[in-house]
Amino acid sequence: MDHYVFSAIVLALILLSAALGSHVRASLADHHFSEDSLAAMRIAVGLVATLSALVLSLLISAGNSSLDLVNTALQHNSVAMIQLDRNLSQLGPSAEGLRVDIKNEYARWISFLFSNERGMTAEAESREILASTYDIQGRIFALQTLGPSQEKLRDHAMELWNNIFAGRWLALEHRRGSIPTPLIAILVGWLVVIFGIFGFSAPRNWSMCVVFLLCALSATTAVFVVLDLDTPFQGMVNVSKTPMMDALKFIGR
Numbered sequence: 067m068d069h070y071v072f073s074a075i076v077l078a079l080i081l082l083s084a085a086l087g088s089h090v091r092a093s094l095a096d097h098h099f100s101e102d103s104l105a106a107m108r109i110a111v112g113l114v115a116t117l118s119a120l121v122l123s124l125l126i127s128a129g130n131s132s133l134d135l136v137n138t139a140l141q142h143n144s145v146a147m148i149q150l151d152r153n154l155s156q157l158g159p160s161a162e163g164l165r166v167d168i169k170n171e172y173a174r175w176i177s178f179l180f181s182n183e184r185g186m187t188a189e190a191e192s193r194e195i196l197a198s199t200y201d202i203q204g205r206i207f208a209l210q211t212l213g214p215s216q217e218k219l220r221d222h223a224m225e226l227w228n229n230i231f232a233g234r235w236l237a238l239e240h241r242r243g244s245i246p247t248p249l250i251a252i253l254v255g256w257l258v259v260i261f262g263i264f265g266f267s268a269p270r271n272w273s274m275c276v277v278f279l280l281c282a283l284s285a286t287t288a289v290f291v292v293l294d295l296d297t298p299f300q301g302m303v304n305v306s307k308t309p310m311m312d313a314l315k316f317i318g319r
Contacts, residue, residue, distance in 0.1 A: 073290040087265025111263040129295025137305040143233035144313035150226040
C-alpha cells in the first residue's frame with residue numbers, strides 16, 4: 067500500500083478513536099470522571115504512550131541506519147563499476163563487447179531499483195537482472211588473456227564483479243522493506259488506544275479539538291517517516307542515485 071494512503075488511514079483511525087472516546091464521555095455520568103479515575107487513566111495512557119514512543123524511536127533509528135547502509139553500499143558499488151570498466155579496458159578488444167553489455171545492464175539495474183514495480187512484476191525483473199549478473203560473471207571468467215599480467219587483470223575483474231554482486235544483493239533485499247507488517251499494526255493500535263483515552267478524558271471544546279488534530283498529525287507523520295525510511299528507493303527520503311548515474315557516464319569510455 068502507498069505510504070501516503072496508509073498514513074491517511076492511520077490519521078483517520080486516530081481521529082475517529084478520539085471522537086469515539088469523546089462521545090462515550092458525553093454519555094457517562096460525572097462520577098466516572100473523578101480525580102482518582104482521571105489519575106488512573108493518565109497512568110495507563112502514559113504507559114502505552116511510552117511504549118509507542120520507544121518503538122517509534124527505535125524504528126526511525128533503525129530505518130535511518132538502514133538508509134545510510136544502502137547509500138554507502140551503492141556508492142562503493144559505483145566506484146567498483148568504474149574500476150571494473152577501467153580494468154576491462156586494459157584487456158583489449160576482446161572485452162569491448164562485454165564493457166558495452168555491462169553498461170547496459172547497469173543502466174537497467176538503476177532503473178529497476180528506483181522504479182515503483184512491486185509484487186510478481188518486481189520479482190520477475192529482479193530474477194532477470196540476477197541472471198544477467200551471473201552471465202556477465204561467466205563471461206569475465208571466460209575472457210582470453212595474454213600472459214600473467216592480463217590474467218591478474220581478469221582475476222581482479224572477477225573480484226570486483228563479486229563485490230558488485232554482493233552490493234546489489236544488499237540493495238535488492240532492502241528494496242522490499244524490512245519492517246514486519248504486524249509490528250506496524252501493533253504500533254497503530256497503540257496510537258488508536260492512546261487517542262481514544264485522550265478523547266475520553268479531555269473536555270469537549272474547540273481548543274482540545276485543535277490539540278488532538280495537531281497531535282494526531284504529529285503521530286501520523288512519525289509513522290510515515292518510519293515507512294518512508296524502510297523503502298530507501300522510493301518516497302520523500304531515499305538514497306541518492308547521483309553516484310550511480312555519474313558512474314554510468316564513465317563506463318564504456
